[in-house]
Amino acid sequence: MTRQAQAAQVATENERMGENVCEVNFDGLVGPTHNYSGLAAGNVASKRHAGLVSNPREAALQGLEKMHALSRAGYAQGVLPPQQRPDMAALHALGFSGSHAAMLEQAAKQAPAILRAVCSASSMWTANAATVTPGADSPDGRVQFTPANLQSSFHRYLEPATTGRVLQAIFNDPCHFAHHAPLPATPAFSDEGAANHTRLCADYGNAGVHLFVYGREAFGSAPAPKRFPARQTREASEAVARQHGLIESQTVFARQHPDAIDAGVFHNDVIAVGNGPVLLYHAMAFADEQGTLDALREKMPEPLIPVRVPLEAVSLEDAVATYLFNSQLLSNPDGSMTLVVPGECETNEAVWRTLQDLVLAGHNPIGEIIVKDVKQSMRNGGGPACLRLRVALSEAERAALSGRVLLTEALYAELVGWVKRHYRDRLAPEDLADPLLVEESLTALDELTWILQLGAIYPFQRDA
Template structure:
C-alpha cells in the first residue's frame, strides 16, 4: 500500500508579533520587540502552500489558535472586562500578555508527532499533540491543537488521536520537529526520534547554555502510544554542543525523507552508530546520508540561513527537491553548498527558494511551518476536504487575510482590545471556511 505525504501548514495568526519569547532560538531573540506584519506573514505562508500544491504535492491547512488567550490571562488573576484584563496584563506583566498573544502555533512542525498507518500496529495514522512544556507560550497550545487535528482527521477507522504527554519536563515533547520518517521503495517505514537529553539517565550528556527541549523518555512514550516497535524505530541524541549554538530543535540541523538523511556534521552525538542502525533496519534500501561538513557550512551559517529547516519533498521517483528559505541564497557558504548539492548524484536534484521572512525573523523556516502526514489513498479520502488546499481555497484564504489582518503590529499593540475583536471575528469566519465547527473557547 503506497503512501502520499501531505504537508499541513499552519496559517499564521492575526497576532503574529516579535516578542522574543523563545530562549535558545537565536532569531527569536534577535528580532524581539520589532514591528511585525501579520498580513504579510500569513500571505507568505499561503504562497508557500500554493507553490507546493502547484508542484503536485498534497497540501493542507491547519487553523491558528485563538489569541489573545483570555482564559489563561484570567486564570493568572487578571480581572474585569476583556479590555481591563488586557490593560492590566500590559501594565503589570507585559511578558505574560505577550505569551498569551503568541502566534507560535503557526509552526505546526511542533503541533504533533504523526505515525503513518503503514508503521503502526493497528494500521491507523496516530497523532500525539506536543505538550511543549519548555516554553510557557507554547504549552498553551496542545488542547486546541488536539481539537483541530480531530476535526481535520476525524474518521476513527483511519485515524487515532492521543492526548499530549503529561505536562512535566521529564516528558518534554516538541513534536515532529524532532522526528523524521525514512522508508524504502515499498513504504516500509523507519521512524527516527531525536532527543536532546534524558530525564532518567545521568550518563546522557546535556547542553549547558540552552535547554534541551525533547527528552528520550518523551520520544519513547510517543512510540509506545503509536504502536511502533523496535524494528521500525531509531532513537538518537542530538549533539548538546549544537543545541548550545542555537539549534533548539533537530529540524534546525537535519531533515530526512524517503532514503535520504541530510544533516550537519555536528548534528548527532554518535552519527556512525545511527547510520548502522538505519541500514540494519532498512536492509533493502540504498540510503543516502548527506553530511554537510563544518568547513563547508559552519553551524552559525546553518542556523542563520536555516539550511536544514527546509522541506525535503519527493516530486518523482528518485527526484527530490529542497524547499529552502531565501536566506539560504543570501548566505555565501550555504549558497555555494547548495549549488554543489544538486550535482552530487543523490536524490536531491533541485532547490527551490521561498520567501517566508516574517516567519524566519521569529525563528521558524519552511519546515517549521508544516506538519507531515503520510497517508494511503483511502486515508487521504477520509480527511476533511475543506482543509485541503486548491486554487479556490487559496484565493478565499488570501481574501480572508487581506480583510482581517493588520499590516503592522508592535508588542505594545497587544493591549488593544480591538485586536481581540478582530482576531475572533477572523477565526469565526475561518472555521466556516474550513468546516471545523466550534473549536475555539469563544465559540463554545
C-alpha cells in the same frame, strides 16, 4: 463490525492502496497576532528580532504563497488553522479579571511578559503540533497522532488542547485515524512533536523506520548543553513511540549534539531533514553520528542515503542563521527530490555554494532547489520545515478527511481574501494590549472555521 475487524479491514485496504500513499504537508496559517516578542529560549533568531514591528498580513500571505506554489507544482498541500489569540482564558486563569480591555490593561502593566506569551502566534509552526505515525507502520493500520505537550515554554504550553481538537476535527474517522492524549506536561516528558522526529522509508506507502532525536535524558546522565536548554527528552520520544505501537525494530533514538543546541539548534529540524531514504544532515547534528547512521542502516528495509554537510563547508552559525536544514525535502514522481529553502540561504555564500554542490554531486536524489520568501516567519525562528506537519495518507485516508483543508485554487483565493480583510499590516509590542485586536482576531477565526468547515474548534465558539 468490531473495532478490531474494522482495523484489520483498514490495514488490508491501506496495503492494497500502498502505491497511492502520498505525503501531505499541512502548513499552519499564520495567526492575526503574529508578533516579535522573543519568547523562545535557545532560538537565536527569535531573540535577535525581539521588539521589532511585525507584519501579520505579510506573514500570512508569505505562508500561503509557499503553500500555493507547492500545490501548483503537484505536491499535496493542506492547511491547519491558527490558535485563538490573545488567550484570554489563560489571562483569567492567572488572576486577571474584568472585561477583555481590563485584563489586557492589567497584564500590560503588571506582567507584560505574560501578555506577550498569550498573544504568541507560534502555532503557525505546525512541525511542533504533533508526532504522526502513518498507517503503514502502526499495528492497527491507522494513522496515529499525539499532540506535543510543548511544556518547555509557557506560550507553547497553551496550544495542545486546541491542537488536539483541530486534529480530531480533520482526522475524524476512527476507522482510519487514532488520537492519543499529549504526554504529561512535566520536564521529564518534554515533547516538541515532529520537529524532533523523522520517518525514513523507501516509499511513503512502505514500512519505515522512525528516527526520534532528543536533547536530554530525564532519568539518565547524558551530557547537557551549557548555554541553552535541551527541550526534547528521550523519555518523551520513547513514550510517543509506545503510544503509536512502534517496536524496537522500527525505531532509532539519537541524541542531539549538545554543542549544536548551544549554537541555537533547539530542534533537530534545524540541523537535519529526512525524506524517503535520504537523510540530509550537518556533521554536528548527532552526539554519536556514526552510531546513528549504523542503527538506521541496520533497521531500514532499503539502503539509507546519508547526505552529510561537513562543518568545514557550513558552520553551525551559518546553519542556524540561514535555516539550511529547516527546509522541505519533497519527493517527485521520477524519483528525484526537491529541496525548498528559505531566502536567507541564497544570500549566504557558503550555504548557497553547498546547496549547488548537493545538486551537482549526482550521488543523491536532490535535483532541484526552490527558494521561498518566508522572512516574517524566519525572524521569529521558523523556516519552511517549521511551518508544516507531514502526514502520509493513502487515497482512502485522504478521502476520509473532514473539513475543507486540502488546498485548491478556490480555497487559496478565499484564504488570501480572508487575510486581506482581517489582518493588520503592522503590529508593535505595545499593540498587544489593544482590545480591538481581540475582537479582530475572534471575528477572523470565526469566519475561518466556516471557510475550512471545521465547526466549533475554538474556546470562544464552544463557550458561546
